[in-house]
Amino acid sequence: MSSRLYDNYLKVQKRRQRLIVLSRLSVLAAFLLLWELAARWGWVDPMLTSKPSQLLSSFRELAFEGNLLRHTWITGLETLVGIIISMLIGTVIAVLFWWSTFASKVLEPYIVVLNALPKVALGPIFYIWLGDRYSIYGMAVAISIIVTIIMVESGFKEISKTKLKLMESFGASKIQMLRMVLLPASIPHFIATLKVNVGLTLVGVVMGEFLSSKAGLGYLIIYGGQVFQMTLVMVSITMLALLSAILYGVVNLLERYARRKYHYEG
Amino acid sequence: MAQIELKDVGLSYFTPKQETEALRGINLSIRHGEFVSIVGPSGCGKSTLLSLVSGMLKPTKGNVLIDGEEVTGTSRKVGYMLQHDHLFEWRNVFNNLLVGAEIRKMDLNRAKRKASELLERYGLGEFAQHGPSQLSGGMRQRVALIRTLVAEPDILLLDEPFSALDYQTRLKLSDEVFHIIKEQGKTALLVTHDLSEAISMADRVMVMSKRPSTISSMHDIRFEEGGGLSPWKKREAGLYNRYFNAIWKELEGHVVPII
Numbered sequence: 001m002s003s004r005l006y007d008n009y010l011k012v013q014k015r016r017q018r019l020i021v022l023s024r025l026s027v028l029a030a031f032l033l034l035w036e037l038a039a040r041w042g043w044v045d046p047m048l049t050s051k052p053s054q055l056l057s058s059f060r061e062l063a064f065e066g067n068l069l070r071h072t073w074i075t076g077l078e079t080l081v082g083i084i085i086s087m088l089i090g091t092v093i094a095v096l097f098w099w100s101t102f103a104s105k106v107l108e109p110y111i112v113v114l115n116a117l118p119k120v121a122l123g124p125i126f127y128i129w130l131g132d133r134y135s136i137y138g139m140a141v142a143i144s145i146i147v148t149i150i151m152v153e154s155g156f157k158e159i160s161k162t163k164l165k166l167m168e169s170f171g172a173s174k175i176q177m178l179r180m181v182l183l184p185a186s187i188p189h190f191i192a193t194l195k196v197n198v199g200l201t202l203v204g205v206v207m208g209e210f211l212s213s214k215a216g217l218g219y220l221i222i223y224g225g226q227v228f229q230m231t232l233v234m235v236s237i238t239m240l241a242l243l244s245a246i247l248y249g250v251v252n253l254l255e256r257y258a259r260r261k262y263h264y265e266g
Numbered sequence: 267m268a269q270i271e272l273k274d275v276g277l278s279y280f281t282p283k284q285e286t287e288a289l290r291g292i293n294l295s296i297r298h299g300e301f302v303s304i305v306g307p308s309g310c311g312k313s314t315l316l317s318l319v320s321g322m323l324k325p326t327k328g329n330v331l332i333d334g335e336e337v338t339g340t341s342r343k344v345g346y347m348l349q350h351d352h353l354f355e356w357r358n359v360f361n362n363l364l365v366g367a368e369i370r371k372m373d374l375n376r377a378k379r380k381a382s383e384l385l386e387r388y389g390l391g392e393f394a395q396h397g398p399s400q401l402s403g404g405m406r407q408r409v410a411l412i413r414t415l416v417a418e419p420d421i422l423l424l425d426e427p428f429s430a431l432d433y434q435t436r437l438k439l440s441d442e443v444f445h446i447i448k449e450q451g452k453t454a455l456l457v458t459h460d461l462s463e464a465i466s467m468a469d470r471v472m473v474m475s476k477r478p479s480t481i482s483s484m485h486d487i488r489f490e491e492g493g494g495l496s497p498w499k500k501r502e503a504g505l506y507n508r509y510f511n512a513i514w515k516e517l518e519g520h521v522v523p524i525i
Contacts (some may be wrong), residue, residue, distance in 0.1 A: 056429070082485045149375065157273075160352070162348060162349075162350060162352060163352045163354075165322075165348065166346070166348060166352045167365075168322055168340065168342075169320055169322060169340060169346035169348075170346075170365070170366045170369040170370060170417065171339065171340035171341075171369065171370065173301065176369055180354075180365065180368070180369070181354070184354065184356040185355075187354070187356070208323070241268070262356040
């Protein structure tokens with residue numbers, strides 16, 4: 001039994017929600033329309049900007065005859081592998097820092113400097129050490145791992161000292177504290193780190209592809225630029241946007257699952 | 267023989283800036299099944315005393331003995347109950363109860379049986395599969411007590427276990443906890459700021475002085491109405507006010523005046 005006022009409130013809320021979604025879509029539509037018209041009526045040079053209708057036909061062409069989907073798949077896979085590697089290694093290092101306050105104190109300034117260092121500058125080194133294929137992973141991991149360490153470690157520090165005191169009062173070992181408190185309590189932090197990493201690892205992968213590779217969206221973008229095919233560049237960028245949206249969506253699903261399974265509030 | 271014994275115990279804290287003497291010359295002996303409350307001014311080292319008995323801290327002077335054996339680390343005989351329940355959100359109520367047993371690698375089947383028995387007994391049976399966030403503060407603290415009991419300690423250390431609760435819940439829960447502890451035949455040491463709680467729950471109230479803390483007095487709490495009164499009844503008993511006033515005056519003498 002809900003009152004009329006409440007029904008009214010729900011209706012207004014729903015209408016507002018619908019309006020937001022509609023407006024979002026119209027922003028995209030307006031942008032595409034403006035782009036199309038501007039290119040068609042010669043406000044801008046289509047050679048430089050390409051145009052949406054051309055993108056669509058060229059997408060069809062590239063997807064079915066060319067290798068666009070393969071390139072997207074390669075970039076996607078590289079990103080996924082990069083994320084997994086940096087999450088694993090980053091978490092292990094964060095755990096080591098928690099385990100040994102001494103090591104964490106000793107290495108703290110190095111982490112700070114590495115965090116500030118533009119990892120792109122390491123590109124040539126990765127290329128020489130790892131070759132054209134694996135240097136992409138090198139770049140992806142280099143960009144995301146330091147942030148992973150810092151975020152996971154700060155997550156550990158946020159876990160209340162008294163929760164660990166409780167564990168200590170039962171005589172828990174460090175391994176038990178890790179397994180029973182630190183890791184499960186850090187799940188929200190892992191998800192937040194994952195969200196940041198999706199973006200960062202993608203940057204690393206595309207950067208790596210710019211520098212060395214012979215496949216992937218980054219390669220297509222560089223190639224399109226070199227042969228002055230703006231349509232190819234634009235299509236690849238669109239695919240990149242789609243890819244990041246999908247990855248982000250997956251992380252969001254993961255978050256919802258974890259929330260439900262582990263009773264986290266919020 | 268005394269179950270818990272402190273012999274001339276002293277403890278100093280060290281920080282880079284200073285050395286703080288928290289406890290000095292503490293001599294204490296508690297019999298099996300006894301309930302002792304500890305009161306004293308803020309920061310006088312009441313909680314430190316519990317940490318010493320639990321084995322999480324080592325005294326810088328003297329010895330702490332449990333059943334005649336020197337305490338060298340956390341012991342299975344001791345259960346600690348903290349101010350906050352610290353239930354793990356990622357476990358349901360029932361699995362939270364098993365935390366102590368899991369850590370101590372006790373027989374899990376036995377622990378599970380004990381956990382469900384205690385849950386039923388203390389009116390939380392239907393909440394076994396709930397998440398901790400679905401319980402009220404008082405219920406959570408009861409779950410925390412059961413978690414401690416599942417690990418089967420002989421001695422319970424209670425560090426202001428009710429202070430985060432509202433007054434009504436607090437009165438009710440202190441009554442319940444008292445009955446649970448007596449029924450289970452545990453020895454208990456309760457640290458509290460609440461004088462009426464200290465007097466109504468304990469067989470003895472120990473008053474500590476400000477830092478460096480010593481035991482300034484020990485009050486045997488006995489009522490004309492006889493033993494076995496519940497905390498609720500003790501608050502109404504004839505001698506209650508006399509104990510209250512005596513300890514109150516004593517504490518006032520120790521509190522640093524506010525300038």
